[in-house]
Amino acid sequence: MAVLTYKDMGLNDEEYAKLLEVLGREPNYLELGMFSVMWSEHCGYKSSKPLLKTLPTEGPQVIIGPGENAGVVDIGDGQAIVFKIESHNSPSAVEPYQGAATGVGGIIRDIFTMGARPIAVLDSLRFGNLDDEKVQRLFKGAVAGIAGYGNGLGVPTVGGEVYFNPAYNENPLVNAMGVGLVNIDEIALAVAGEVGSPLILAGAKTGRDGIHGATFSSEELSDSTKDKRPTVQAGDPFMEKLLIEACLELIAEDLVAGMQDLGAAGLTSSVAEAASKKERGVKIDVSQVPCRESGMTPYEIMLAESQERMLIVPKSGQDKRVIEICNKWGLEAVVIGEVTDDGLFKIYEGSKLVGELPVLALTDDCPVYVREGKEPSYYKEHRNFDETTVAEKDLNKSLVELLKSPSIASKKWVFSQYDHQVMTNTVIVPGEAGAAVLRIKDTPKGIAVTTDCNSRMVYLDPYQGAMMAVSEAARNLACVGAKPLALSNCLNFGNPEKPDIYWQMQLAVKGIADASIALDAPVVSGNVSLYNETESVGIYPTPIIGMLGILDDINHRQDMAFKTEDDLVVLLGDLNVSLGGSEYLYVCHGLETGIVPEINLKQERALIDVLLQGHKQKLFNSCHDISEGGLAVALVESAIKGNMGVKIDIATNNRRKDGLLFSEAPTRVIVSLNPSNLKKLEELAKSLRITTQVLGKVVDQDIVISLDGDEAINIGTDLAQEIWGEAIPCIMGK
Amino acid sequence: MFKANVYVTLKNGVLDPQGDAVKNSLQVLGYNNIDKIRTGKFIEIWLDAKSEKEAMEQVEAISEKLLANLVVEDYRVEVVEVEK
Amino acid sequence: MFKANVYVTLKNGVLDPQGDAVKNSLQVLGYNNIDKIRTGKFIEIWLDAKSEKEAMEQVEAISEKLLANLVVEDYRVEVVEVEK
Amino acid sequence: MNFAVVVFPGSNADKDCYHVLKNVLNESVEYVWHQDTDLDKYDLVILPGGASYGDYLRAGAIARFSPVVDSLVNFADQGKLVLGIGNGFQVLSEARLLPGVLLKNKNLKFICDTTYLKVVQQDTAFTNNFKENEVVKMPIAHGYGNYFCDESTLKELKDNKQILFTYCDDNGEVSPEANLNGSLNNIAGIVNKNGNVFGMMPHPERHAEDILGGTDGLKVFTSMINRLEEVRV
Numbered sequence A: 001m002a003v004l005t006y007k008d009m010g011l012n013d014e015e016y017a018k019l020l021e022v023l024g025r026e027p028n029y030l031e032l033g034m035f036s037v038m039w040s041e042h043c044g045y046k047s048s049k050p051l052l053k054t055l056p057t058e059g060p061q062v063i064i065g066p067g068e069n070a071g072v073v074d075i076g077d078g079q080a081i082v083f084k085i086e087s088h089n090s091p092s093a094v095e096p097y098q099g100a101a102t103g104v105g106g107i108i109r110d111i112f113t114m115g116a117r118p119i120a121v122l123d124s125l126r127f128g129n130l131d132d133e134k135v136q137r138l139f140k141g142a143v144a145g146i147a148g149y150g151n152g153l154g155v156p157t158v159g160g161e162v163y164f165n166p167a168y169n170e171n172p173l174v175n176a177m178g179v180g181l182v183n184i185d186e187i188a189l190a191v192a193g194e195v196g197s198p199l200i201l202a203g204a205k206t207g208r209d210g211i212h213g214a215t216f217s218s219e220e221l222s223d224s225t226k227d228k229r230p231t232v233q234a235g236d237p238f239m240e241k242l243l244i245e246a247c248l249e250l251i252a253e254d255l256v257a258g259m260q261d262l263g264a265a266g267l268t269s270s271v272a273e274a275a276s277k278k279e280r281g282v283k284i285d286v287s288q289v290p291c292r293e294s295g296m297t298p299y300e301i302m303l304a305e306s307q308e309r310m311l312i313v314p315k316s317g318q319d320k321r322v323i324e325i326c327n328k329w330g331l332e333a334v335v336i337g338e339v340t341d342d343g344l345f346k347i348y349e350g351s352k353l354v355g356e357l358p359v360l361a362l363t364d365d366c367p368v369y370v371r372e373g374k375e376p377s378y379y380k381e382h383r384n385f386d387e388t389t390v391a392e393k394d395l396n397k398s399l400v401e402l403l404k405s406p407s408i409a410s411k412k413w414v415f416s417q418y419d420h421q422v423m424t425n426t427v428i429v430p431g432e433a434g435a436a437v438l439r440i441k442d443t444p445k446g447i448a449v450t451t452d453c454n455s456r457m458v459y460l461d462p463y464q465g466a467m468m469a470v471s472e473a474a475r476n477l478a479c480v481g482a483k484p485l486a487l488s489n490c491l492n493f494g495n496p497e498k499p500d501i502y503w504q505m506q507l508a509v510k511g512i513a514d515a516s517i518a519l520d521a522p523v524v525s526g527n528v529s530l531y532n533e534t535e536s537v538g539i540y541p542t543p544i545i546g547m548l549g550i551l552d553d554i555n556h557r558q559d560m561a562f563k564t565e566d567d568l569v570v571l572l573g574d575l576n577v578s579l580g581g582s583e584y585l586y587v588c589h590g591l592e593t594g595i596v597p598e599i600n601l602k603q604e605r606a607l608i609d610v611l612l613q614g615h616k617q618k619l620f621n622s623c624h625d626i627s628e629g630g631l632a633v634a635l636v637e638s639a640i641k642g643n644m645g646v647k648i649d650i651a652t653n654n655r656r657k658d659g660l661l662f663s664e665a666p667t668r669v670i671v672s673l674n675p676s677n678l679k680k681l682e683e684l685a686k687s688l689r690i691t692t693q694v695l696g697k698v699v700d701q702d703i704v705i706s707l708d709g710d711e712a713i714n715i716g717t718d719l720a721q722e723i724w725g726e727a728i729p730c731i732m733g734k
Numbered sequence B, C: 001m002f003k004a005n006v007y008v009t010l011k012n013g014v015l016d017p018q019g020d021a022v023k024n025s026l027q028v029l030g031y032n033n034i035d036k037i038r039t040g041k042f043i044e045i046w047l048d049a050k051s052e053k054e055a056m057e058q059v060e061a062i063s064e065k066l067l068a069n070l071v072v073e074d075y076r077v078e079v080v081e082v083e084k
Numbered sequence D: 001m002n003f004a005v006v007v008f009p010g011s012n013a014d015k016d017c018y019h020v021l022k023n024v025l026n027e028s029v030e031y032v033w034h035q036d037t038d039l040d041k042y043d044l045v046i047l048p049g050g051a052s053y054g055d056y057l058r059a060g061a062i063a064r065f066s067p068v069v070d071s072l073v074n075f076a077d078q079g080k081l082v083l084g085i086g087n088g089f090q091v092l093s094e095a096r097l098l099p100g101v102l103l104k105n106k107n108l109k110f111i112c113d114t115t116y117l118k119v120v121q122q123d124t125a126f127t128n129n130f131k132e133n134e135v136v137k138m139p140i141a142h143g144y145g146n147y148f149c150d151e152s153t154l155k156e157l158k159d160n161k162q163i164l165f166t167y168c169d170d171n172g173e174v175s176p177e178a179n180l181n182g183s184l185n186n187i188a189g190i191v192n193k194n195g196n197v198f199g200m201m202p203h204p205e206r207h208a209e210d211i212l213g214g215t216d217g218l219k220v221f222t223s224m225i226n227r228l229e230e231v232r233v
């Protein structure tokens, strides 16, 4: 292996100077390697820490907020949900199957490291223009990787999202959210335990996988990084499944003082993190680490990112039993070191000391940068865009174009590759609503989960766009009947050293924070992925929001399908004509511009309350939020799902027709209901100051939308289903 | 007509969970003398071409493009002439 | 130490959707001279044995038992002696 | 009635089968670890779905060497009932307790969906609670569900009425379009000659409660219970 300098390892001159100061001497090669990964953006959050501090993280429902492997949220009855969203972008750009697979593996480990049984995965994906063959290959590979890993584990993949935009041509995004269920008194933490406790490494053998992966994923992609590429990490879902069962058995028998999975920066990071929590020291002997290949150096062993490994600190006297249970599951488990009291991380190779660092220097002394943000010129340019210059196109044709757009079209091609039903908890499966609903067996409760972010909106207006993402997630939960409880976020951005990118980050984080407070969904976990750029071209800023909600009574759930002829179709919220940032402008006019419709968080909160109370009173027969493609696409989706038609008439009052049909203004929901419930709904909505408007009714077949009595849209539900359903399979093959 | 055999193997160092699982299960069945198992693909292609050289070049191109994932796999091609 | 190469191929007449899919996508890419593609497995095994014969017998046994499903697959084994 | 649900390393529908038997049907049920060999106290053994041994090599290929499968051969020889679901079906076919193999789905992808099935034989231990030719709905979730066997085996299956379920459309049409995984003759489930070992790719345990969208799957379980009760009487 080539000898690398500190610069090759991703440290700059100031950082190296700081390292010398902290250490008081020159590090040896192993120590330098360990510093460089721990001080990488990926592990150290150098550029994002000051921003993340501003996020609201507290609430009575929060048991554990950011800082542990995943957030923990109280759902009553002594139970809690553990969840977190995480990125695996750069590995997926190199090898989409393994990159995405190990992304799922990593987030699932975060969940069961907390003692929780993983019960769901969601995936949030962004790819470039799907007409491009290379993009097709990435898309196909990533989906297959998520399927291969999640299905093998037997954890259902219950939801997610996929969007396509040229901004992701070179830098696809693969984010995965893991969700777990735990008894509150069985939560496990990543702590080192008592002095003298052994450190047990369980699971897969260590190979030369992904050495410097953490550093690699903190840099822009360029031709020179291609040579630096580490060995691609491959995932083994079977090993992970064994690890889950073994670890949960350890917890059930109460044998564990602390547990920490091995992720980015491998053994270095997980041992240091565990030790730092209690300001302990550790010593480990790398010659005890089971290796997959011969001749591995301490440097390689300490930095390798081989998957499916877990560091376990047993309770006093329980080490034998821990190893026994691991072995029963066919897992190797060996003592590789012990907890000490000197605050030092000592690495031995046999009896020889090969490295010695203060634990806290690795974890707490990582440099932090308060960077400069500057509003880029594009922001005002887009805001100056004059929508009236956009000529209205044929509305029926435009609708067909939108239904065909891969970002709007049915994602069944994706989620039918995922086992979304195993564990028999998924009561609203993918495609039936904007959020998935899982029952909690042996209770009347359910939870709902979703991921959302419209990154074009975030690009055009990071503050509004981020608030929109949080609001959409909350609204999707409320549509299925769940009260939003907490959120996790994954901040996918470009190079934070560029002032315009940092400006996007600043505003997006402020947007998340404000919306999170307004909607009472504190931030309990998250992840940051920066430098998503290739040859200086960056992605759209993409702060993915993963959100959890609760249904006290699972029987109050609802999906988006129209169900009964002559049900009234009612809009909750206002008609709006603003086309800024819409898919319509993009697909039908080739424009990604405009003023992002402003969101009113008070109103969003009120809308959510109307929905939740309406569900409790069983007012609705369907419920669907308006997002990409606007009112028209929402109506078509509800019709397709129910295999029914809909007949709508809207008075334009001289407003632009394409705006009325395709605006993506937030805070709007389409419900259908028995006419006898209309009064109750109107009263409820009025009491919370939400506008209602009867748009029409559910019919047997055909989607007909008239404006001022003139037919603007007329398409058979079957045809709409075919266009919408076949768009992605047509490109990708069945 | 030519027949090409394409051998696709995982690059050295890349984890092969399948090979490991097979090795473990053989161990359980009592085969204790097995050092390592690596699993790969074996692809047979029958094709028309003007010469062995042309066939070889074409199959190599196909292998790079479609049969092997060069990020994690290596490949090797053999070509022989066969009867129609 | 010996190294065995095991080739596992689908029996004649057994459907090979993967081979067909590769052939189809090659056709789309303009390779029209391809007659047939069959996909199989290539398994490399490093093992200790007293002789080439013993190694061969053992790998054949393993192949019959585990590596190939004789209902639909055939197998072929090669063994060579290699350095440790 | 005493049910056993076998747990192989990598099984993942074991808990789902257990849940149906225990909580939906109030039967007595236990997990049996793949290394256990004592099946004497059970009336019926279920091999659940999942990815035993990661589905490596071929789905079910490694699991079939588990000690429990040796015992299962005896168990089946005694005429006791065995049900393999998904991966369990694959294990039964690898163990030659059922003829044929399950190849990769014809579209080369994992398929998770809900399909229609036609009940081809009703007078069996596993389907007696259905109506003859009934069209029912059940979830599928597999990457290797493409049933294949040679012609003479197929003829035997037909002659002996061993095909119990086939994939069909909502009208009961056993069509190529309804055959998502490409199985020979749309075969979704087969029983052995003795009629006591049954393998099916669809997951009946996933459609055993209304809240999950259907209860047709429950009838597979209640059929087995019917048969066990008959035997007992």
Ligand SMILES: Nc1ncnc2c1ncn2[C@@H]1O[C@H](COP(=O)(O)OP(=O)(O)O)[C@@H](O)[C@H]1O
Binding pocket: A122, A123, A124, A125, A157, A158, A159, A160, A161, A162, A411, A414, A415, A418, A429, A430, A431, A432, A433, A434, A435, A436, A452, A476, A627, A628
């Ligand atoms: N990558 C994916 N993985 C799993 N499910 C997905 C994925 N993409 C979309 N879905 C599912 O498809 C449906 C539609 O997605 P989307 O259009 O993003 O919903 P909404 O706009 O209501 O949030 C949802 O049920 C969603 O969970």
Ligand SMILES: [Mg+2]
Binding pocket: A161, A434, A452, A627, A628
């Ligand atoms: Mg959406």
